[in-house]
Amino acid sequence: xxxxxxxxxDEDFLxxxxxxxxxxxxxxxxxxxxxxEESKNTIDGFxxxxxxxxxxxxxxxxxxxxxxxQQDKTINNKIxxxxxxxxxxxxxxxxxxxxxxxxxxxxxxxxxxxxxLKNKYNTMNSSSTKTCREKLEKVIEKYPNAxxxxxxxxxxxxKSENRVWAYQNRKDxxxxxxxxxxxxxxxxxxxxALEKTMDAIPKAIVExxxxxxxxxxxxxxxxxxxxxxxxxxxx
Numbered sequence: 001x002x003x004x005x006x007x008x009x010d011e012d013f014l015x016x017x018x019x020x021x022x023x024x025x026x027x028x029x030x031x032x033x034x035x036x037e038e039s040k041n042t043i044d045g046f047x048x049x050x051x052x053x054x055x056x057x058x059x060x061x062x063x064x065x066x067x068x069x070q071q072d073k074t075i076n077n078k079i080x081x082x083x084x085x086x087x088x089x090x091x092x093x094x095x096x097x098x099x100x101x102x103x104x105x106x107x108x109x110x111x112x113x114x115x116x117l118k119n120k121y122n123t124m125n126s127s128s129t130k131t132c133r134e135k136l137e138k139v140i141e142k143y144p145n146a147x148x149x150x151x152x153x154x155x156x157x158x159k160s161e162n163r164v165w166a167y168q169n170r171k172d173x174x175x176x177x178x179x180x181x182x183x184x185x186x187x188x189x190x191x192x193a194l195e196k197t198m199d200a201i202p203k204a205i206v207e208x209x210x211x212x213x214x215x216x217x218x219x220x221x222x223x224x225x226x227x228x229x230x231x232x233x234x235x
Contacts, residue, residue, distance in 0.1 A: 003203075004200040004203060004204055005193075005196055005197060005200050006190075007090055007188040007189075007190060007193060008086060008089055008090055009089075012086075012089040013086065013200065013204060014204055014207060014208065015085075016082050016085050016086045016089070017082070017201060017204040017205065017208065018208055019078060019081065019082065019085070020075070020078045020079055020082050021205060021208055021209065023071070023074050023075050023078040024071065024075065025067075025071060034063075035063045035066050035067060039066075039070060041070075043066070048062060048066075051065075076119060079119055080117070080118065080119035080153075083117060083119065083153050083180070084105050084106055084117050086197070087106055087115075087117075087183075087184070087187050088106055090187055090188060092108060092109050092110075093106065093107070093108055093109060093187055094106070094107050094108075094109050102114065102135070102138070102139055102142075103135050104116055104135060104136075104139060104148075105117040111143050111145075111146060112143075112145055112146050112147065113146065113147055113148075113149070113186070114136070114139045114143070114146055114147075114148045114149070115148075115149045115151050115178075115183065116132050116135060116136060116148075116149070116150050116151065117151045117152075117153070117183075118150075118151065118152045118153070119152070119153050119154060120152055120153070120154045121152040121154065121155045121156050122156070123152075129167075132150055133150075133165075133167050133170075133175075136148035136149075136150065136165075136175050137170075137172075137175065140172065140174045140175060146174065147174045147175075147176060148174060148175050148176070149175075149176050149177070149178045149183070149186075150165055150175075150176070150177050150178070151177075151178045151179075151180070151183045152177075152178075152179065152180065153179075153180035153183070153194075154180060155179040155180065157233075158229070158230045158231070158232070158233055159179060159233050160179050160181050160182060160233040160234040161177065161178065161179045161182065162176060162177075162178045162179070162182040162186075163176060163177055163178075164176055164177075165177040179234075180194050181193075181194045181195070181231065181233075181234040182234075184197065191234065194231075194234075195227060195231050195234075198227060198230075199227075202214075202215050202223070
């Protein structure tokens with residue numbers, strides 16, 4: 001019996017979670033000076049002094065916030081990869097990774113479903129939206145029995161949806177937009193699959209990092225309120 005989720009093995013789930021956990025860097029010493037010296041991008045010293053003065057924090061506190069901010073893009077990318085890799089490990093599905101001829105992220109093994117997966121609904125500009133649409137159109141042209149999806153795990157206002165994607169006067173029932181909860185349901189058959197995945201993540205982190213990483217009772221309460229809000233559209 002699986003410890004975390006019934007649609008993916010514990011080993012595969014922990015592997016996916018670990019890749020995200022490992023993207024959080026915890027240097028032994030974080031000081032304002034080391035942040036300045038080691039930052040990949042030049043830090044705005046004027047913003048720094050505004051942040052410290054207006055927020056009434058120390059430079060040491062600022063350095064911790066700044067490190068988190070710098071890590072944020074990397075972590076967001078890893079979370080996007082987390083969903084793609086996790087869904088690709090489910091029986092009957094394939095994570096296409098990088099370099100597949102379709103240039104798509106995920107597919108059903110029988111070539112009846114293809115998914116271009118984004119972590120959030122607003123991560124594409126007009127150019128990348130056009131590119132995404134063209135890729136999906138090419139897929140359904142090559143595979144006439146397939147349905148192609150533009151998927152986003154986090155939709156605006158956490159709205160639950162699976163609908164035709166009308167784009168610049170082009171409308172095809174086989175090209176659709178789909179939110180994360182509906183995508184997880186499509187792949188697993190379980191309408192609660194995305195919510196269950198969120199539930200399982202803190203437990204997996206404790207397995208990887210130790211009991212000191214357990215949520216407190218107050219945090220558990222807040223977490224449940226958080227989930228209730230996020231999944232209100234799909235429940």
